[in-house]
Amino acid sequence: LTDVYSSSPALGRYFRSARVVCFSNESSTVFYQLEFSVPPSTEGFMENIMNPDFVRNVLLQNIYDEE
16 A cells, blocks of 8 residues: 555655554455645645545556556
8 A cells, every 4th residue: 555655646745654453354354544644724635635535546546557
């Protein structure tokens, strides 16, 4: 995840770290905490760039590109 987000044209300059919060062998589920440094008070930044769907889609696009 660190490579994916740090090299992202949209999120790379804001990305700081990723860490595993919880891992389950039973369901093959991993929960991550992503840390971003966001600029102070930028109009629409949190609603658009830091939107959870947008952040997830950056990861999905990377997965698709790898295939």
